[in-house]
Amino acid sequence: MIADGDELNADGARADQxxxxxxxxxxxxxxxxARLAVYLRALVGMGETGTATVSSESLATAAGVNSAKLxxxxxxxxSYGVRGVGYDVALLTEQxxxxxxxxxxxxxxxxxxxxxxxxxxxxxGFASRGxxxxxxxxxxxxxxxxxxxxxxxxxxxxLDQVVSEANIAIAVVAVPASAAQDVCDRLVAAGVTSxxxxxxxxxxxxxxxxxxxxxxxxxxxxxxxxDNRKSGRLGGTDSMVVGT
Amino acid sequence: MIADGDELNADGARADQxxxxxxxxxxxxxxxxARLAVYLRALVGMGETGTATVSSESLATAAGVNSAKLxxxxxxxxSYGVRGVGYDVALLTEQxxxxxxxxxxxxxxxxxxxxxxxxxxxxxGFASRGxxxxxxxxxxxxxxxxxxxxxxxxxxxxLDQVVSEANIAIAVVAVPASAAQDVCDRLVAAGVTSxxxxxxxxxxxxxxxxxxxxxxxxxxxxxxxxDNRKSGRLGGTDSMVVGT
DNA sequence: GCGATTTTGTGAATGCCTTCACAAGGGCGT
DNA sequence: ACGCCCTTGTGAAGGCATTCACAAAATCGC
Numbered sequence: 001m002i003a004d005g006d007e008l009n010a011d012g013a014r015a016d017q018x019x020x021x022x023x024x025x026x027x028x029x030x031x032x033x034a035r036l037a038v039y040l041r042a043l044v045g046m047g048e049t050g051t052a053t054v055s056s057e058s059l060a061t062a063a064g065v066n067s068a069k070l071x072x073x074x075x076x077x078x079s080y081g082v083r084g085v086g087y088d089v090a091l092l093t094e095q096x097x098x099x100x101x102x103x104x105x106x107x108x109x110x111x112x113x114x115x116x117x118x119x120x121x122x123x124x125g126f127a128s129r130g131x132x133x134x135x136x137x138x139x140x141x142x143x144x145x146x147x148x149x150x151x152x153x154x155x156x157x158x159l160d161q162v163v164s165e166a167n168i169a170i171a172v173v174a175v176p177a178s179a180a181q182d183v184c185d186r187l188v189a190a191g192v193t194s195x196x197x198x199x200x201x202x203x204x205x206x207x208x209x210x211x212x213x214x215x216x217x218x219x220x221x222x223x224x225x226x227d228n229r230k231s232g233r234l235g236g237t238d239s240m241v242v243g244t
Numbered sequence: 245m246i247a248d249g250d251e252l253n254a255d256g257a258r259a260d261q262x263x264x265x266x267x268x269x270x271x272x273x274x275x276x277x278a279r280l281a282v283y284l285r286a287l288v289g290m291g292e293t294g295t296a297t298v299s300s301e302s303l304a305t306a307a308g309v310n311s312a313k314l315x316x317x318x319x320x321x322x323s324y325g326v327r328g329v330g331y332d333v334a335l336l337t338e339q340x341x342x343x344x345x346x347x348x349x350x351x352x353x354x355x356x357x358x359x360x361x362x363x364x365x366x367x368x369g370f371a372s373r374g375x376x377x378x379x380x381x382x383x384x385x386x387x388x389x390x391x392x393x394x395x396x397x398x399x400x401x402x403l404d405q406v407v408s409e410a411n412i413a414i415a416v417v418a419v420p421a422s423a424a425q426d427v428c429d430r431l432v433a434a435g436v437t438s439x440x441x442x443x444x445x446x447x448x449x450x451x452x453x454x455x456x457x458x459x460x461x462x463x464x465x466x467x468x469x470x471d472n473r474k475s476g477r478l479g480g481t482d483s484m485v486v487g488t
Numbered sequence: 489g490c491g492a493t494t495t496t497g498t499g500a501a502t503g504c505c506t507t508c509a510c511a512a513g514g515g516c517g518t
Numbered sequence: 519a520c521g522c523c524c525t526t527g528t529g530a531a532g533g534c535a536t537t538c539a540c541a542a543a544a545t546c547g548c
Binding site: 074075081087 | 523524525526527528
Binding site: 028033034036037038040041042062063064099100101102106108114115116118119120122123125126129130131169170172193194195196200202204208210212214215216217218219220221222223224225226227228229230231 | 272277278280281282284285286306307308343344345346350352358359360362363364366367369370373374375413414416437438439440444445446448452454456458459460461462463464465466467468469470471472473474475
């Protein structure tokens with residue numbers, strides 16, 4: 001899906017690689033993309049404290065990775081470092097922003113105003129990073145029509161209309177698991193192509209739609225596994241009766 | 245850290261592999277562990293609807309992976325399928341539960357009662373999956389002392405005491421980024437070995453402590469990247485001025 | 489009983505990501 | 519102006535994860 005069936009620049013477009021590199025996102029590995037967001041955060045922090053230049057070594061430390069990985073990651077964006085000196089914080093920040101498509105702010109729809117939905121609506125990290133909550137939807141009649149963060153909560157039945165009128169491409173799903181697939185289907189039908197799913201369900205979507213899942217219980221279970229390993233317990237006695 | 249320096253069963257203990265496999269977690273790949281949680285959810289759902297047996301094909305579909313991967317993942321737990329038939333839902337559920345260390349319920353501390361913390365406290369997924377919120381802590385005096393879900397909110401200064409008296413090994417950090425490292429240090433000092441971090445910061449911990457990070461902004465940025473790719477935009481004009 | 493049929497468990501191959509290690513490049517001091 | 523020293527960018531190697539494809543195992547029908 002990433003580098004598939006898209007041979008626009010198969011042989012000719014490699015020419016002016018320097019200039020092209022800035023916006024050439026054709027072959028950035030998935031793992032690298034995920035880390036760019038982390039680098040970006042570290043860079044923004046450094047920019048705020050007035051740091052002008054940073055070496056791969058210290059940026060890597062701030063981001064919690066090793067420096068070779070950092071340099072390789074950044075090399076996919078182009079060549080924005082200066083040997084012997086390091087990276088210009090402002091320039092690199094801008095390049096990552098552009099690579100991630102954050103130069104233009106993005107309208108996001110939030111579906112579901114339960115506890116989690118409310119927390120997400122209030123999360124400052126969204127707004128401060130180029131994402132604008134452009135619509136909030138819920139199914140509960142007693143919530144629909146109330147105002148939150150300058151928006152009127154719309155009923156989920158209006159989803160199609162809301163998505164097209166606000167030109168929304170990204171949706172955050174924070175509804176109960178039982179409703180998630182239905183909401184997802186409607187989103188896809190309305191033209192949404194990226195979904196961040198907080199419901200504990202696997203969403204079924206067509207190939208052109210991206211879904212990322214945040215699964216709180218799963219994260220805890222993974223921790224539990226390692227914790228179990230560390231504490232040296234071997235998982236109870238063998239006499240534990242199973243099934244029957 | 246996973247399969248290192250622990251040669252207890254180097255040559256002799258391979259004998260009764262059938263029995264040992266059940267609790268042998270020495271070499272389960274990280275990627276597999278992450279998926280076990282997904283399989284578990286699908287299995288629990290099937291158990292509730294009365295399905296007794298499931299093939300790798302249909303379980304894989306439910307979990308959103310391909311069947312070969314599923315089978316390889318499950319093979320790390322031991323051999324719990326029946327050829328020509330499939331997997332016994334109850335038995336496999338129990339095995340995954342045990343592998344993930346969920347057979348014994350685990351005390352979790354929740355640090356930070358902001359919007360997100362409140363949402364997490366109310367999240368049913370924790371309780372229903374063997375995790376018990378055993379303590380809630382916050383720094384704000386007006387919150388400390390209030391009661392929530394049967395617990396009295398304690399002040400963060402009491403962290404050390406709370407952790408040891410409730411025998412807590414896992415903590416969920418939902419405090420502002422500026423406070424996260426400090427809270428983390430205290431948790432580690434108190435003996436917590438697994439941390440689920442919702443604060444948008446890289447936490448620095450000793451090697452024996454596991455940290456998993458849930459970064460909402462980063463997830464959106466990753467989606468943004470792919471969305472950008474899909475919409476065919478090449479990231480604005482080259483004349484965009486950067487820095488200076 | 490026995491072969492046909494189904495589905496698991498797994499070696500082997502492939503591909504992706506990380507890590508290593510060093511040559512190339514650029515500033516800075518003298 | 520020149521050489522030293524620092525740091526980037528990147529081939530190459532190694533490790534981990536996914537996928538393929540098939541032999542082994544177990545039920546079911548006859």
